[in-house]
Amino acid sequence: MTEAPLGVTDPRRPTGTLERHGVIGTQRDKAPETPADGQGEEASAEGHEAAALLRESRASVDPELRAAMATLPPSMRRTALYHFGWQHADGSPAAGNAGKAIRPALVLTSAAALGGPAARAAAVRAAAAVELAHNFTLLHDDVMDRDVTRRHRPTAWTVYGDADAILAGDALHALALRMLAADPHPASAAAAVRLADCVMELCEGQHTDTAMERRAPGEVTLDETLAMAEAKTGALLGCACALGALYAGAPDEDVEALDRFGREAGLAFQLIDDVIGIWGDPHRTGKPAGADLAARKKSLPVVAALTSGTPAAAELAELYAAPYEEGKEDLERTALAVERAGGRDWAQAQAADHMARAMQELARAVPDPQAAGGLLALAEFVTRRST
Amino acid sequence: MTEAPLGVTDPRRPTGTLERHGVIGTQRDKAPETPADGQGEEASAEGHEAAALLRESRASVDPELRAAMATLPPSMRRTALYHFGWQHADGSPAAGNAGKAIRPALVLTSAAALGGPAARAAAVRAAAAVELAHNFTLLHDDVMDRDVTRRHRPTAWTVYGDADAILAGDALHALALRMLAADPHPASAAAAVRLADCVMELCEGQHTDTAMERRAPGEVTLDETLAMAEAKTGALLGCACALGALYAGAPDEDVEALDRFGREAGLAFQLIDDVIGIWGDPHRTGKPAGADLAARKKSLPVVAALTSGTPAAAELAELYAAPYEEGKEDLERTALAVERAGGRDWAQAQAADHMARAMQELARAVPDPQAAGGLLALAEFVTRRST
Structure with a gap:
């Protein structure tokens, strides 16, 4: 429990390269996403491997995503392409800054770990479906949270209005589940059931998050905050891994172990992300x-x-009882109060704990260290951001 | 083209008993829904048959719906049960006023028409899925349109807030497609593809509707208004019929014919509904x-x-250029302007036309008049509301 955080301060690790998730720390959701490419030189072997996996995943999944989005009705397509960073607001093509797409990479890497290259190739549609579902939730979360920036750009609702952002999210949701329904792979129906269940869990997580933010600070328990983080962040990472396992034809127990692996890694990520949200390098x-x-x-x-x-x-409770006022409150002092109350140590120890559990689940499902290497690299990658 | 409207003024027809659709005339969406039960005595044979079909459909589908909704996470379930009229806002059980559920009745009646009782029994899950999808769109449309009343009750967003209404809609959407994904019936994947495509069309229809309401009256064409009505109203009625045909194992051409039957009947309904929105009996x-x-x-x-x-x-254009002011404008005079400009005759003739086309499609897919009787009765039922 007092172990050092997972490489958060390790200078050898690749930094600032992970995708932002639709999670508690929504601020970071719209934070810069430095391309992983070209940063591998100084990175660890895992970091290098993760960057390559993300790059290869994008290369496999992007054409499938673009083809699927081309089938959307015109107005839904416009909003969705803008949200993905593939079009400017005026409809002209954009270079694209759709994030690192960690979730499709988890689908493909899980499939490869349990079923080799053939399973990876078969799982590309499922990987695209997971990315579509993720982006549907981002579109809706931004409307609900009134967040104005994502990936350095104005959020879709600020450009097209609430209605179009909600509708584009609905359309991407339908498209995600359509991709699985139209996929003749024998695992596609089970994958669709799992993805739909995951969406319901994400909805509940977002509800809890919204409701918690409205409550007085003293009324919120640590258990429910952890449960919310698992629902909002862990569930879809777990689902992505489970879908990869399903497409590899893995037995149920391996599918479940990979789901837990993703959930635990997701919780570790969230804890680190929250630490960065307080003490992170601007x-x-x-x-x-x-x-x-x-x-x-x-x-x-x-x-x-x-x-x-x-x-x-x-x-801290006294400070949190009133809104922050610039000039009046010294945020460094507030951060120090969190630290002196043990919040930082607790989060770092918890992150280490959850990462250790993730590793146990991974070893259970994929005992061969070489086969498990890609998933290990991705898990370390998402949890080792620089402070 | 000058034929009398489809029984709109026929005193023998059952009246005011149909479910309200999430359509142009959103006011009527929240209008009274008199129970069909007990009104059959004075009704025509078709009206009587339709009422029985709706009652039997409810009896088959409601248990499936309730079982599915019981699997929702707690907060999503609360909002969804309220929306369905099965719970009061405080969570206590309510008598339920979830509308007549015309769409699931179309699924079951289409399945029966093409595959008999076995097909009807097999299609109950698909019927429930269509009803869930319909209600997901109602939840979201009410948020976007800021509508405050549905089925005599405050809309979900007015009770639980925008976020919970959006999330409950998302959860019902996921649940709808999950039901099909989990259904071992050989038609379930094709049905899921079709339902997802329909959702995307509904989204585009809602977008067009919202966008059109913001435009100047002179800028809106009749063709785009008809296209919008088909997307918003016709698409899901067509999808419901097509799903029934799929579950009956019907050949592609019959599935498509039943889809067109539902779309045409939906357009006829919308035209009549719009007539009632202007000249209807309060x-x-x-x-x-x-x-x-x-x-x-x-x-x-x-x-x-x-x-x-x-x-x-x-x-009329001059009147529509400014907002309505009570006392200043005589709505009967405005209605008269629509009538003198031919709007009423046109709508009634169009409704007759679309209904005739619906009948042609029905005869193509289900040549046996006895087998087609149920669908005919439902189509007449939804388009024969009293003025």
Whole structure:
């Protein structure tokens, strides 16, 4: 529990290269995404491997995604292509900044780990479906959270209005499940059931998040914050891995183990992401350190601190009772209160714990270390962002 | 083209008993829905048969719907059960007023027409899936349209907020497609593809509707208004019939013919519904006559009138250029302008035309008049509302 965080401060690790997830730390969702390409030189072997996996995944999945989105009705297509960063608001082509697409990479890498190259090739449609579902939730979450920026650009609802953003999300949702329904692969129906179940869990997670942000800081428990993070972040990472396993024809117990692997890695990611949301390097995250504190976000380290029963917890609760005022409140002092209340240590220890559990699940499903290497690399990659 | 409207003024027809659709005339979507039960005595044979089909459909589909909704995560379930009228806002059980559920009845009746009782029994899940998808779109449309009443009750977003209404819609959407994915029937994958395609068409229809309501009355063409009505109303009625045909194992051409049957009947319904929105009996519709005119809705008779090139069109355009003011504008005079510009005759003739086409498609797919009787009865039922 006192182990160092998972390479967060390890200078050898690749930094700032992971995709942002639609998670608690929504600020970071719209943070810069430095391309992984060209950063591998200084990175560890895992980081290098992860960057290559993400690149190869994009190369496989993007054509499938573009072909699917070309079938959308005109207005839905316009909003979706804008959201993906493939078109500007005026409809002209854009270079694209659709994130690192970690979820499709998890689908393909899981399929490869359990079924080799043939399974990976067969799972490309499922990988695209997961990415479509992820982006449907981002479109809707941005409307609900009134977030104005994603991936350095104005969010879709700020450009096209709430109605079109909601409708484009609905259309991408339908398209995601259509891709699986139209896929003749024997695992496609089971994959669709799993993806639909995951969407329902994501919805509940988003509901809990929204409801929690409205409640008084003292009323929120650590258990429900962790459960929310699992639903909002862990569920879809787990689903992505499980779909890869299904497409590899893996037995049920391996499918479930890979689902748990993704969930645990997702929780580890969220914990690290929340640490960065408080103490992160603004040059890396695109947001000033303390942005989550200024927004009074009930992120995991904050809730851990608030529920610690320490004097610093009382100090933090007092600060959180009123909105942040620039000039009046020193965010570094607020961050120090979280730290003195044990929020930072707790989050880092928890991240290490969840990552260890992820590794156990991975070893269960994929005992051969070489076959498991890709998933290990991706898991380390998403949880080792620079502070 | 000058044929009398489809029984709109026929006193023998059952009245006010059909479900409201998520269509142009959104006012009527929340209008009273008198139970069909107990009204059959005075009704025609078709009306009597339709009422029985709707009742039997509810009896088959409701348990499936309730079982599916019981699997939703807690907060999604709460909002969905409220929306269906099965729970009050405080979570206590409600008598239920979930509409007549015409769409699941179309699924089951189509399956029976082409495959007999066994096909009907096999299609119950598909019927439930269509009803879930329909209700997902209602939840979202109410948020977008800021509609405050549906089925005599406050809409879900007014009770639980936008976020929960959007999320409950998303969850019902996922649940609908999950039901088909989990269904071992050989037609389930094709049905899921079709339902997903239909959802995308509904989204585009809702987009067009929203966009059209923002445009100046003179800029809206009759063709685009008809195309929008087909996407918003016809598409899901057609999809419901097509799913029934798929579950009956019907050949492609019959599936397509039944889809067109449903679309044409849906357009006929929309035309009649729009007529009622202007000249309807307030005791029947729960809204004063002229409600659509007061809301400046660009319903089909209005657009037909505006684009007629008549002197009355110019008068109507002038009235529509400013918002309705009670006391200042006589809605009966506005309605008269629509009528003198030919909007009412046009809508009634068009409704007759589309109904005739629906009958042709039905005869093509189901040549045996006895087997086709149920679908005929349902089509007549939805288009023969009292003025």
